[in-house]
Amino acid sequence: MPARWTSFLASTLTVALIATMPSLYAKRTTFGFIDWLSYLPFFIALGMLGAVTVGYLISQIVLVRNLRVDPDTSVAIPPLRLVPQPIGATRITASAELGNNQWVAYEIQIKDQQGKMIASAIKQGWKESGTWYEDGESGSWAETDTQGVIDFRGISSETIIIAVDVLDYTDTAGAALEQPVPIKLVIETGVVDDRYLWAGAVGTAFFAALTLISVPHSGKKVLAKSIPDSEISDRITCGGVDQLLRVQIKVAADSTAPDFVHARLIINDDQGEKLCDERHRINLGKLKNDNGKVRSANGSLTCFFVLNPRGSYGFYLEITPDASIDRTTLTLREGSRSLFPIPVTFLKSTSGS
């Protein structure tokens, strides 16, 4: 088994080599850099969706009444005693049942016990359908808008009379119709304004998404270098025991790009001692023309380090094979955070101390 022996020998040598390096090298997956707070807006948004649902459930129906209202007459329902509710408003929903191609204008009226009007609102409802023709195509359409809703508050334990008055009832041609309009009245109390709750749900969902998107971009950008080549090297001051260094490598290749390239990342300490020499595979995603020919290719890789102690560190990045590489970008963010447990390489420089 020569192959097996060779691999055993190689791994033993690697371990021995790392052990003799003037640094401590450890790679482990850690929860330590997760930004737990960034999940909170997501749960707030979820809570707002819950509030929308609860909002629809907490209103109490006081009365449901089916009326038949003749044109130009006002039909009242029996007096209703209302008490102020701790939250929300009182809602009157009127749904007119119209025949096809009919229009109606009706007024929802709120009167006090003496029959004196204290509020009124008009809804113009209609139900129409027909056929449309356009560019040789045709189809049918039907639209209806017959529901009137009025929310009111400022009630003080009183008896009110709710009435509906049909002001106008015609067909499409404008001819008055003389039959009664069936209108269903629903009176509810403790109604919350769902428009605000929906706005809150959408708004918090937007910021929840923004928070989650922002986490990979967190931290201070200590290096951002982009060159039309396959090699980048630079030296910066960074590190510290609790400073997560997010290393982002981006590769852009031309039409002759292979399926994958290798990125070799070397980190040296202030004495020039090699702390780490890693080789990563970067798969390239290919952009194709309409005719299926490869136009360009892109790939990226993110890896994490903790460098200790804080000091001057040299970074050397090399992409191989380099023939097709148009551009290489290296971005380092210090004090970064993550959303998930991440594999972190912990490096300790001992040559300086």
Add this chain to the structure above:
Amino acid sequence: MMLTKFFLLISIILAVGSLYAGCTQPNALVLRQERQDQHWVRNGTTASGRYTRGVWVANSNRASYGSFRGGGPGAGK
């Protein structure tokens, strides 16, 4: 981290504000109040009068129904 806290703060303000507004119904019609600037109409159901010295006075154009025309895709073509 700073950005996360900033977004979190905005989320909390949005949630508390919309819950408060939803429950207090600032845009409902307030009975017996002259100023109704806050009234936000639902389903196109517009108030057909206003309070003048505590008395509800119907709009003058209210009686002139008969000229009303419905909307819909066929209207105006």
